[in-house]
Amino acid sequence: EADIYQTPRYLVIGTGKKITLECSQTMGHDKMYWYQQDPGMELHLIHYSYGVNSTEKGDLSSESTVSRIRTEHFPLTLESARPSHTSQYLCASRGGGGNTEAFFGQGTRLTVV
Amino acid sequence: AQTVTQSQPEMSVQEAETVTLSCTYDTSESDYYLFWYKQPPSRQMILVIRQEAYKQQNATENRFSVNFQKAAKSFSLKISDSQLGDAAMYFCAFQDDKIIFGKGTRLHILP
Numbered sequence: 259e260a261d262i263y264q265t266p267r268y269l270v271i272g273t274g275k276k277i278t279l280e281c282s283q284t285m286g287h288d289k290m291y292w293y294q295q296d297p298g299m300e301l302h303l304i305h306y307s308y309g310v311n312s313t314e315k316g317d318l319s320s321e322s323t324v325s326r327i328r329t330e331h332f333p334l335t336l337e338s339a340r341p342s343h344t345s346q347y348l349c350a351s352r353g354g355g356g357n358t359e360a361f362f363g364q365g366t367r368l369t370v371v
Numbered sequence: 372a373q374t375v376t377q378s379q380p381e382m383s384v385q386e387a388e389t390v391t392l393s394c395t396y397d398t399s400e401s402d403y404y405l406f407w408y409k410q411p412p413s414r415q416m417i418l419v420i421r422q423e424a425y426k427q428q429n430a431t432e433n434r435f436s437v438n439f440q441k442a443a444k445s446f447s448l449k450i451s452d453s454q455l456g457d458a459a460m461y462f463c464a465f466q467d468d469k470i471i472f473g474k475g476t477r478l479h480i481l482p
């Protein structure tokens with residue numbers, strides 16, 4: 259079992275609310291990622307981080323923001339949720355060089371009503 | 372920019388048979404890593420197998436093996452003796468600092 263955790267697993271929230279999706283790992287990994295998974299299961303990279311105080315936008319434009327104040331924690335925030343933000347969000351982490359495998363959280367299924 | 376293409380949205384295979392999932396990619400780099408990940412229904416994504424581009428020998432992990440053709444930029448996954456527990460979404464991935472996934476192939480195992 260991978261030591262990477264996402265909370266909450268499921269979230270139903272009203273339009274306009276601010277939300278934070280949590281992602282934590284206890285493996286000391288430098289690299290962390292957020293993916294948005296669409297209904298067809300395709301994975302879109304929305305944010306990534308190489309380490310503390312490093313954050314980059316991914317290939318899919320997103321209204322969300324991230325922070326990396328601690329190695330183990332990579333939260334994703336939506337200041338004002340909208341129905342278009344409804345999706346599955348996956349967090350992943352890995353360490354070392356390019357040959358290291360990524361470990362994934364169980365995902366957060368967000369529904370904005 | 373790197374791209375990864377999986378041309379088979381869905382596949383089905385009879386239990387105990389062999390199936391091959393296709394993946395092609397594009398990159399200008401010479402040294403890189405390729406992965407196959409598996410996402411079972413309602414469960415976490417996990418690693419199936421990895422291949423280092425500088426290694427000519429195809430990677431093998433038990434019933435899973437790859438056919439890596441660097442010149443053709445092809446990286447297919449072969450599953451032998453398919454089992455019901457192999458049913459999942461399979462993602463091919465190109466990895467450097469980012470992890471770029473293909474669109475995935477949903478594999479059904481027929482009893």
